[in-house]
Each structure stands twice: as structure tokens, then as C-alpha cells.
Amino acid sequence: MKAPVIGSATSSRPAATTPNRPVRDYGKTWTIGPILIWMSALFLLPLILILGVSFFTRSSFGGIELPLTVENYVRFFDPLYFKILWISCVLAFFTTAICLVLGYPFAYIVARSPINYRNILMLLIIVPFWTNSLIRTYAWIVLLRTEGVINTILMQLGIISQPLPLLYNETAVLIGLVYTMLPFMVLPLYASIEKLDKSLLEASSDLGAKPVHTFWKVTLPLTAPGIMAGSLLVFIPSLGLFFIPDLMGGSKTVLIGNLIKNQFLTARDWPFGSASSIILMGLTLLFITAYILITKDKEGKELL
Amino acid sequence: MRYSLGRKFSVFYASLIYLFLYMPIAILILYSFNQSKLNAVWTGFTFDWYVKLMQNSDVLEAMKTSLIVALISTLAATMIGTLAAVGMYRYHFRGKTALDAMLYLPIVIPEIVMGISMLALFAQLKVPLGYFTLIAAHITFSVPFVVVVVRARLAGFDKSIEEAAMDLGATPWQTFVKVTMPVIAPGILASAMLAFTLSLDDVIISFFVAGPASATLPLKIFSMVKFGVTPEINALSTLMLVVTLAIVIFAERIRMRKE
Amino acid sequence: MLGPMVELQNVVKRFGQHTVVHDLSLHIQKGEFLTLLGPSGCGKTTTLRMIAGFEHPTSGKVKLDGEFVQDLPAYSRDVNTVFQSYALFPHLNAYENVAFGLRVKKVAREEIDQRVKQALRLVQLEEYASRKPEQLSGGQRQRIAIARALVNNPKVLLLDEPLGALDQKLRKQMQVELKHLQKQLGVTFVFVTHDQEEALTMSDRIAVMNKGVLEQVGTPADIYDRPATRFVAEFIGETNLLTGTVKLRDSRRMLIDCGGMEVAAASLQLPENEKVTVAIRPEKSALSLAPVETGIDQLVQLPGRLTERIYCGGITRTVVTLPGGIPFVAVEKTDQLLPVNEGDELFVNWQPEHGVVLTR
Numbered sequence: 001m002k003a004p005v006i007g008s009a010t011s012s013r014p015a016a017t018t019p020n021r022p023v024r025d026y027g028k029t030w031t032i033g034p035i036l037i038w039m040s041a042l043f044l045l046p047l048i049l050i051l052g053v054s055f056f057t058r059s060s061f062g063g064i065e066l067p068l069t070v071e072n073y074v075r076f077f078d079p080l081y082f083k084i085l086w087i088s089c090v091l092a093f094f095t096t097a098i099c100l101v102l103g104y105p106f107a108y109i110v111a112r113s114p115i116n117y118r119n120i121l122m123l124l125i126i127v128p129f130w131t132n133s134l135i136r137t138y139a140w141i142v143l144l145r146t147e148g149v150i151n152t153i154l155m156q157l158g159i160i161s162q163p164l165p166l167l168y169n170e171t172a173v174l175i176g177l178v179y180t181m182l183p184f185m186v187l188p189l190y191a192s193i194e195k196l197d198k199s200l201l202e203a204s205s206d207l208g209a210k211p212v213h214t215f216w217k218v219t220l221p222l223t224a225p226g227i228m229a230g231s232l233l234v235f236i237p238s239l240g241l242f243f244i245p246d247l248m249g250g251s252k253t254v255l256i257g258n259l260i261k262n263q264f265l266t267a268r269d270w271p272f273g274s275a276s277s278i279i280l281m282g283l284t285l286l287f288i289t290a291y292i293l294i295t296k297d298k299e300g301k302e303l304l
Numbered sequence: 305m306r307y308s309l310g311r312k313f314s315v316f317y318a319s320l321i322y323l324f325l326y327m328p329i330a331i332l333i334l335y336s337f338n339q340s341k342l343n344a345v346w347t348g349f350t351f352d353w354y355v356k357l358m359q360n361s362d363v364l365e366a367m368k369t370s371l372i373v374a375l376i377s378t379l380a381a382t383m384i385g386t387l388a389a390v391g392m393y394r395y396h397f398r399g400k401t402a403l404d405a406m407l408y409l410p411i412v413i414p415e416i417v418m419g420i421s422m423l424a425l426f427a428q429l430k431v432p433l434g435y436f437t438l439i440a441a442h443i444t445f446s447v448p449f450v451v452v453v454v455r456a457r458l459a460g461f462d463k464s465i466e467e468a469a470m471d472l473g474a475t476p477w478q479t480f481v482k483v484t485m486p487v488i489a490p491g492i493l494a495s496a497m498l499a500f501t502l503s504l505d506d507v508i509i510s511f512f513v514a515g516p517a518s519a520t521l522p523l524k525i526f527s528m529v530k531f532g533v534t535p536e537i538n539a540l541s542t543l544m545l546v547v548t549l550a551i552v553i554f555a556e557r558i559r560m561r562k563e
Numbered sequence: 564m565l566g567p568m569v570e571l572q573n574v575v576k577r578f579g580q581h582t583v584v585h586d587l588s589l590h591i592q593k594g595e596f597l598t599l600l601g602p603s604g605c606g607k608t609t610t611l612r613m614i615a616g617f618e619h620p621t622s623g624k625v626k627l628d629g630e631f632v633q634d635l636p637a638y639s640r641d642v643n644t645v646f647q648s649y650a651l652f653p654h655l656n657a658y659e660n661v662a663f664g665l666r667v668k669k670v671a672r673e674e675i676d677q678r679v680k681q682a683l684r685l686v687q688l689e690e691y692a693s694r695k696p697e698q699l700s701g702g703q704r705q706r707i708a709i710a711r712a713l714v715n716n717p718k719v720l721l722l723d724e725p726l727g728a729l730d731q732k733l734r735k736q737m738q739v740e741l742k743h744l745q746k747q748l749g750v751t752f753v754f755v756t757h758d759q760e761e762a763l764t765m766s767d768r769i770a771v772m773n774k775g776v777l778e779q780v781g782t783p784a785d786i787y788d789r790p791a792t793r794f795v796a797e798f799i800g801e802t803n804l805l806t807g808t809v810k811l812r813d814s815r816r817m818l819i820d821c822g823g824m825e826v827a828a829a830s831l832q833l834p835e836n837e838k839v840t841v842a843i844r845p846e847k848s849a850l851s852l853a854p855v856e857t858g859i860d861q862l863v864q865l866p867g868r869l870t871e872r873i874y875c876g877g878i879t880r881t882v883v884t885l886p887g888g889i890p891f892v893a894v895e896k897t898d899q900l901l902p903v904n905e906g907d908e909l910f911v912n913w914q915p916e917h918g919v920v921l922t923r
Contacts, residue, residue: 031391042444046421135541139328203650205637207664240414
């Protein structure tokens with residue numbers, strides 16, 4: 001729909017301005033040039049590089065050598081490693097689902113709150129959004145560890161005699177992930193719920209739909225772009241946040257993020273680490289493509 | 305009457321979520337003032353941990369690194385990003401969609417992929433890990449966000465005022481400095497603050513590209529946490545929270561003034 | 564059962580400290596086209612929303628076809644609304660929008676199909692069934708909104724400024740179509756507008772509201788020829804207003820002193836020295852070069868000076884300044900203008916029974 005408009009603007013512009021203002025041609029170079037060079041060199045090139053490395057063989061000194069091979073990709077589907085991907089996806093899925101279930105009613109309440117204090121309520125969501133995720137993870141460690149706040153309080157109250165093993169398990173990792181990612185779910189949900197025209201809800205009620213029906217047939221479909229954007233913003237980073245499993249899961253929980261990190265820093269198997277990264281990125285692109293296709297003609301670019 | 309039950313539930317539920325979001329942070333801050341070093345029993349109020357922190361040369365070094373990296377990368381990313389946003393707003397060129405995609409990707413792909421790919425690049429080019437690699441990496445992940453924020457500001461920009469300036473005899477450069485810049489200034493400032501916070505907060509990418517002598521504050525916290533929970537980390541976290549809060553409130557002020 | 568279809572009994576609506584509707588009572592008959600008319604913020608939309616069930620009265624009762632409904636939510640009332648913004652569901656096509664009400668009521672599939680098609684035929688949009696709202700023009704959206712409401716066979720159709728977003732030409736056309744539709748189906752229509760012309764052309768009866776108060780209810784002719792209040796006289800059409808006090812009164816006529824000018828009007832039960840306003844429509848008055856020879860109780864005649872003539876095609880609006888600097892607008896036929904120029908003296912006259920005496 002939009003392409004012809006852009007096309008016509010392009011064709012009419014030079015005709016109107018170029019003859020007496022040749023200066024404008026440099027403008028393009030100076031504005032687009034730097035970013036093009038920078039992002040090509042430091043974003044695109046590195047990606048191509050690890051794509052290349054992923055087809056090499058690990059040398060005995062931790063470097064890379066020939067021959068070229070797809071062994072690294074094959075190895076990833078070995079049950080040992082594939083299980084890591086599977087657990088990562090399951091954990092990321094639960095994180096997303098819990099964030100959605102907790103976040104949707106919350107975003108709804110905030111978006112429908114009286115206008116005079118909606119701004120302050122929003123600010124209270126934005127602050128954790130900007131707060132360092134490492135610090136927010138650490139805050140939970142303070143609460144959950146063996147000598148932590150919860151165990152101390154419970155023991156002083158005499159409810160328990162031995163500290164509970166609250167930290168270093170998958171539940172702790174899940175709590176950490178949900179806590180860190182919840183604001184990323186709430187913000188896009190809030191944006192789409194706030195945009196929802198109130199008269200549509202009234203129209204639904206007017207046509208005989210009970211509140212439950214209105215929610216399923218009007219509210220939910222119309223806020224679907226927000227739900228999908230939020231899910232994407234939670235799901236993808238959840239796969240890569242290696243420090244939460246590191247700090248809260250102990251050595252028990254290894255996720256794909258940790259696997260990649262370890263291949264590069266501990267095992268020094270760069271080809272396998274690269275292949276794992278490429279698979280993670282491929283998975284991500286798959287989700288994003290699905291997202292773009294689903295929200296094609298609804299305003300889809302609300303990821304931010 | 306009929307609605308009051310629903311409203312009570314709403315207030316209750318929203319309060320629970322806010323409690324969930326803020327309680328751990330509040331406790332973290334509280335215990336940065338606790339005398340006891342060993343456990344969570346409250347033994348008395350103290351500023352000792354902040355004093356100790358200021359005597360910890362490693363921490364001070366990390367603070368310095370974080371600030372230098374954040375300042376330089378913010379400056380560079382804001383410049384590159386703003387120019388690009390203006391260029392993409394004003395010009396049409398071949399490969400614009402591709403450039404769009406290249407700026408969109410870093411925002412959505414997992415940070416760890418960006419981190420290890422840059423590490424691979426620096427290793428191949430034999431660039432030693434340190435300030436330089438940190439700054440380069442931070443610029444790279446900040447630039448796309450700057451472009452998005454400044455472009456959003458430009459989207460509401462009335463092109464005819466630029467044409468009016470040119471019509472009155474201003475050159476393209478004068479037009480940019482005297483008309484375009486002041487209008488999009490709040491957007492640029494907002495994007496700079498975003499870049500600054502992103503840089504200050506980054507853990508994952510910095511983890512891969514920082515050298516042993518160039519740990520940023522979050523990396524320092526990460527390594528300290530690995531060795532256990534101490535009130536010093538609480539104090540350091542509290543300080544970082546205060547800085548973040550100040551930036552967010554400042555940014556919100558600007559946003560409100562704009563509206 | 565021939566009671567009114569809608570009955571509002573002493574309805575009051577407050578939002579916080581602000582009273583939007585004051586003690587409003589109104590009966591709307593079955594099959595009637597009633598318009599709530601008033602300036603923006605007069606409470607007409609709030610009144611409509613209380614009938615629809617989106618708002619609930621602070622006090623008072625709402626009766627729908629003999630049953631009290633003031634505490635029922637919108638979804639349990641047999642009324643449907645055509646919204647100002649149309650409020651078509653953007654994720655559903657025209658067909659599904661129209662089918663929405665029937666689906667939530669779990670009507671049988673075949674019946675839904677039949678009734679939706681019939682409703683689309685009624686608004687002449689059968690071919691557009693599969694279009695999304697964004698692919699329809701303003702006029703088409705409007706019709707889908709009407710079809711979506713009517714397909715449920717509501718007892719009352721509520722229309723909240725439904726023509727406000729349309730351009731002038733389409734608006735006129737839709738006015739005629741809506742009126743036809745209402746006559747054809749015999750459904751009770753309650754129509755909200757701030758456009759007095761729209762109200763006059765479409766309605767069986769008009770309820771004029773101002774600041775939350777019902778000023779007058781009556782047929783368009785009643786409202787236009789016999790406004791009950793100063794507000795109604797001024798809001799509907801153009802009116803000249805002269806204020807004064809009652810001087811003399813007999814069974815047939817009374818004489819009102821308007822700042823030295825003596826104005827005769829039909830007699831009302833009013834005490835002497837009562838303050839009143841006389842309202843005269845421009846087209847009910849005439850101009851003459853010299854006073855007409857007749858009694859003061861036969862024709863009101865006031866001297867004045869020609870200030871301005873405004874050409875309006877077939878007619879010309881002529882502004883005359885009366886003694887005391889009061890402007891008075893009269894209407895002349897453009898091809899029969901009096902031979903006078905600006906600043907010249909002339910006389911305004913009208914028959915006493917055409918001056919409407921208002922006490923509020």
C-alpha cells in the first residue's frame with residue numbers, strides 16, 4: 001500500500017531541488033555513510049564471521065582449522081545438547097506464559113486507571129524496566145539464599161527449623177526470569193490496551209455480549225499485537241540471559257545461553273559455540289518472521 | 305455500587321504486582337544499611353558499607369571504566385544514530401529496507417549472539433580486549449535504539465517548515481542546524497539518555513568484550529555476586545539504582561514537557 | 564399495552580460534583596422518531612447513554628417497554644446503538660460485524676446468515692460483506708453500523724450524532740435514508756444531534772436540552788413557531804429578541820414596553836410589570852418606507868435605520884437598527900428590495916400574534 005507513495009515522492013524530489021542545490025547529494029553520504037560502515041563492520045561482519053567459524057573444525061589449541069564440516073550442527077542435535085535447547089525453550093515459554101498471565105490484567109488495570117495518576121503508575125513500571133537486570137537478579141538472591149531474608153524470617157518465626165533450599169533450582173531460575181522480564185511484557189501490552197477504543201467495548205455490550213464475551217471476542221483480538229510483541233520481547237532474551245541460570249540455578253541448570261558462553265570461554269570450542277549461536281539466532285529469526293507475518297497488516301512495528 | 309467490588313480487586317491486584325516488582329529492590333536497599341555482614345538478621349543501621357565501597361579500589365576502577373565507556377559510546381552512538389535518522393527521514397535510496405533490517409536486528413536478536421560474534425571478530429583481528437573493544441561494542445548496540453527514538457520524533461515533524469527555511473534562503477546545513485535540530489532536540493536527548501542507560505546496564509555483551517583490566521561496574525558486581533552476597537554489593541547496587549532512577553525521572557520530565 | 568416505549572422518570576446524573584442531567588422526565592412513544600437536540604455538553608448524549616445502559620442514573624428511573632431497566636447493564640437491554648464513531652470492530656469484516664450481536668446470543672447459524680444478509684440488503688451493502696471496516700468509506704461504515712444495530716430487532720434504536728463525521732452532501736442523503744428506514748421498519752428511534760436543521764427535518768418530536776435541563780418537547784412546528792423559552796427560540800433558527808415589561812393587558816392583547824417601543828402581542832396570564840421577551844422570526848416580519856395606517860393592536864410597527872444588507876441568493880437579509888441600538892433582522896425578496904440605502908429610515912412591522920412572548 002505504501003510503496004507507490006514513497007516511489008512518487010522519490011521521483012518528484014530530485015526534479016524539484018537537485019538542479020540548483022547539488023549540495024544535497026553529500027547529505028546522503030554524510031548521514032547514511034557512518035552508520036552503514038559502522039554497522040557493517042561491527043554487526044554484520046561479526047555475524048558472517050561466526051557463521052563461517054561454525055563450519056570449521058576445532059584445533060587442539062582451542063583455535064580453528066580445516067577441514068570444513070557440518071559436524072558442529074550435527075553435534076547440536078545430539079540428545080545431550082538438544083535437551084539443553086529444549087529445556088531453554090520450555091523455560092522461556094513458561095517465563096513468557098507467566099509474564100503474560102500476570103502482566104495482562106495488570107496492564108489492563110493500569111491502562112484503564114484514572115488519567116490523573118496513570119502517568120505515575122506507568123513511571124513505576126518504567127523504573128524497573130530500566131533497572132539493571134543483574135541487580136534485580138541479585139535482589140532475589142538476597143531473598144532466597146540459605147541465609148537469606150525469607151529463610152531468616154521463617155526461622156525466627158519458628159515456622160521452619162532448617163533453611164529451605166529456595167535457591168539453586170529451576171523454580172528460582174523461573175522466578176528470576178519472570179521478575180526480570182515482566183516489565184518487557186507489560187509495556188507493549190499497556191500500549192495496545194490503552195489504544196483500544198472504549199466505544200468498541202460499549203458496542204459489544206450494546207449488542208448483547210456479556211463482559212466475558214466482550215473480552216474474548218473484542219478486547220483479546222484487538223490487543224493481540226501487544227500480546228505478541230510482549231511475548232517476543234520476553235521469549236527471545238529469556239533464551240540468552242546466561243547470568244540468571246548462572247547465579248540462581250547453580251550449576252544444575254544449563255541453558256542455551258550458558259552453553260554458548262561456556263563453549264567460548266571454558267571449553268574453547270569456537271566452532272561449536274558459533275554453530276549454537278547461529279541456531280539460537282535462526283530460532284529467533286523464525287519467531288520474528290512469524291510475528292511479522294501474523295501482524296502483517298496490523299501495525300506490527302511496536303516492538304519498542 | 306455494582307462496580308466497587310471489581311475496582312477493589314483491581315487495586316488489590318495492581319498493588320500485588322507493584323509489591324512483587326519493588327519489594328526485592330526495597331529489601332536490597334534496606335540491607336545495604338545493615339550492620340551484620342553475615343546474614344539477614346537486622347543488627348543496626350550503618351553507612352559502613354558505603355564507606356568501604358569508596359575505599360575499594362577495584363570498585364572505583366570499575367566505576368571509572370563504566371562512566372568513560374558510557375560517555376564516549378553515548379556521544380558517538382547519538383551522533384551516528386541521529387545523522388542516520390535524519391538521512392533516512394529525508395532521503396530515499398537503494399537498500400533502505402536492508403538498512404532498516406540491519407538496524408532492527410540488533411534490537412531483537414539475543415544479546416549473547418552479538419557479544420560472542422564481536423568477540424570472534426576482535427579475536428580474529430587480534431584486537432586486545434579493553435576500553436576500545438568495550439566502547440566499540442557499546443556503540444554498536446546503542447546506535448539502533450538511537451535511530452528508533454530520533455526517527456519517532458522525526459515522524460511527527462512537519463516537512464514544510466524545512467521547506468519554509470530553504471524558501472527563506474537557508475542552506476541545507478543552516479536549515480538542519482537552525483530548524484531541524486531544535487525541533488528534534490528532545491528526541492536526541494532522550495535517545496542519548498537511553499544509550500547512556502543501556503551502556504551503564506549492559507552485562508551480557510560487555511561480559512565477552514571486556515578485558516581483564518577493563519571490567520565495567522555490572523561485570524564487577526557479577527564477579528562479586530559469584531563469590532557470595534555481601535552488604536557491599538547491596539550498597540553498590542543501591543548507588544546504581546539511584547543513578548538509574550535519576551536518569552529515568554529526568555527522561556520522563558523531558559517527555560512530559562514535549563506533550 | 565400502549566404505554567410509552569421509553570420512559571425517563573426524574574432522571575438525575577452526576578459525575579462527581581458535576582450534575583450533567585437535572586431531573587429529566589420524558590416519554591417516547593412506540594414507533595416515534597424523537598430527537599434530543601442541544602449544544603455540546605447539554606447532557607443529551609449522557610441521556611442517550613443512560614437509555615443504552617452505558618451510564619446509570621444517579622437517581623430516577625428508566626423504563627423500557629413497561630419494565631424498569633435503570634440497573635440493567637447494556638448487554639441485557641433490548642436497545643441498540645449507532646455510535647458517533649461507528650465503533651465497528653476493526654478485526655471483523657462487515658458481515659461479522661453485523662453478525663456479532665446474533666452470535667453472542669447464540670442464534671442458529673442459518674438464521675444468522677439469513678438475517679445478516681437481509682440487514683445488509685436493507686442498507687444496500689450486500690456486495691461489501693467481506694470488506695474490513697478500513698476498506699469502507701465513511702458512508703458505508705455508517706450503514707454497516709446501522710445494519711449491525713438493526714439486525715438484532717431492537718425495541719429502540721439509539722443514534723449518537725451518527726451523521727457528524729460525514730460531509731454535507733452525504734449527510735443530507737443519509738438523513739433522508741434514515742427517515743425512510745425508520746418509517747419502513749416502524750422502530751422507535753432516539754436520535755442525538757446538535758444540528759437543529761437535522762432535527763427539524765427528521766423528527767416526529769424534538770426534545771431540546773440545555774445545561775442538563777429539558778427545555779421543551781414538541782413537534783418541529785411547535786418548537787419552531789412556539790418556542791417555550793428564550794434558549795429554544797435562539798437555538799432553533801434565527802430570532803429577533805426584544806425584552807421589556809408588560810404594560811397593559813386585556814383578554815385578547817397585551818402591550819409590552821420594550822425600552823420606549825410599544826409592542827403588541829397575544830394576551831397571556833401575566834401580571835403587569837412582568838419582565839418578558841418577545842421573539843420574532845425574521846420571515847414573519849416585513850419592512851415598509853412609511854407607517855401603515857392601522858391600529859396599534861393590529862400591527863406592531865417600529866421605526867429604524869437600515870444598517871446592512873446581506874445577499875443570500877433568492878432572499879436578502881436586511882439588518883435594521885431600532886431605537887436604543889437594537890439590531891433587528893428582517894428578510895426581503897432579492898428581486899423586490901425596498902428602494903432605500905444604508906442609513907435611511909424605514910419601518911419594521913409584524914402581526915402581534917407572530918411575536919412569541921417568553922417568560923424564561
